[in-house]
Amino acid sequence: MRVKGFIYGLRQSVTIGIGYAPVALTFGILSLKSGLNILETGLMSMLVFAGASQFITIQLIGQGATIWVIGITTLIVNLRHILMSFSMIRFFPGISLGKLSLLAQGITDETFVLNSKLLEEIPTPEERSNVALGVNIGAFVSWVFFSFLGAWFGNRLNINFSGFDFALLALFIVLTIGTVNRQNITTYIIAGLLAVIFKIIIPGKIYLLLSVALAAAIGAFLQQKQLKQNKCQGENS
Amino acid sequence: MGQEILAIIVIMTAVTYGARVLPFLLFRNxxxxxxxxxxxxxxxVALLAALVIPELILTPTNEFTFINPFLLTGICTFIFARRVSNLFLVVLFGMVVYWGFDKII
Incomplete structure (x- = not known):
């Protein structure tokens, strides 16, 4: 049973793996150009495993930024992971802290949205944690492997298929269809609008954190209001 | 391995993993x-919107654009995904269609 859920998760993660491959290759190539060696590049991908912040960091290293600037920038860019793991807690009641801390390392935008969809259809917390582990490890292996590959002989690779640029967006679109419904479409629209506005007015990646937190808060507030209204109507009639 | 780079990786790991694991430590069970x-x-659902919508209608320099390979492929992929539920097939479809639009536009 354990293995079955894990394998299922691994198989579902293939789409993420395909989407990560070209991005990780690019990271490997640029990382070497900015002065890191192959080992440092691979180590960063393994330990940090957060694409956007890794790209920003190698750019900052190239510009000669101090370690503190890099640390604070990374914190700002990756703070949204708090929202994601906070949102995932509901799937794992009773799961050991050891397993959860392993799962935590694999949380990214992509694994989070895929897991949120998959885990809703799985009945037990134990099975859910196995599936999530499969998804996270699959994505992790792709990211690390292709970072190494890019650093190792990226300059000699010449891939000319632009389709990779759309892989992750296609994944998000499939998940949108399974996730958006009457109850949450308002939140979806608010988040989309806010993301566009924040992306234009605030440089960097922080628009993700701001739009998600604000839209989910507004959506939650509206849902609670609706619930109370329904209750009142129920009591009056 | 450079000491400075190693220190950078350690600090990045601390803040990133910290953000990932903190909710589990505080709110587990x-x-x-x-x-x-x-x-x-x-x-x-909010994150899905924030990841997708700006990519479809903004250029890399944050100007609005409505005839671009991303939006056109996005619409095609959306229609295709409503009929075909296989995740892998839809992603493959999106990649090929994007490649086509990217060549034309």
Whole structure:
């Protein structure tokens, strides 16, 4: 049973793996150009495993930024992971802290949205944690492997298929269809609008954190209001 | 390995993993209800919108664009995905269609 859920998760993660491959290759190539060696590049991908912040960091290293600037920038860019793991807690009641801390390392935008969809259809917390582990490890292996590959002989690779640029967006679109419904479409629209506005007015990646937190808060507030209204109507009639 | 680079990687790992694991440490096995429950259930759908919508209608320099390979492929992929539920097939479809639009436009 354990293995079955894990394998299922691994198989579902293939789409993420395909989407990560070209991005990780690019990271490997640029990382070497900015002065890191192959080992440092691979180590960063393994330990940090957060694409956007890794790209920003190698750019900052190239510009000669101090370690503190890099640390604070990374914190700002990756703070949204708090929202994601906070949102995932509901799937794992009773799961050991050891397993959860392993799962935590694999949380990214992509694994989070895929897991949120998959885990809703799985009945037990134990099975859910196995599936999530499969998804996270699959994505992790792709990211690390292709970072190494890019650093190792990226300059000699010449891939000319632009389709990779759309892989992750296609994944998000499939998940949108399974996730958006009457109850949450308002939140979806608010988040989309806010993301566009924040992306234009605030440089960097922080628009993700701001739009998600604000839209989910507004959506939650509206849902609670609706619930109370329904209750009142129920009591009056 | 450079000391400076190693220190950078350590600090990046600390803040990133910290953000990932902190909620598990604080709220594991806690019952979450009311407005907070609604909030955490809405995070995935909000993140999906925030990841997709700007990519479809903004250029890399943040100008609005409505005839571009991303938006056109996005619409095609959306229609295709409503009919075909296989994740892998839809992603493959999106990649090929994007490649086509990218050549034309």
């Amino acid at each position: 806690k019952r979450i209800s009311g407005v907070l429950k609604s909030f955490i259930e809405l995070v995935p």
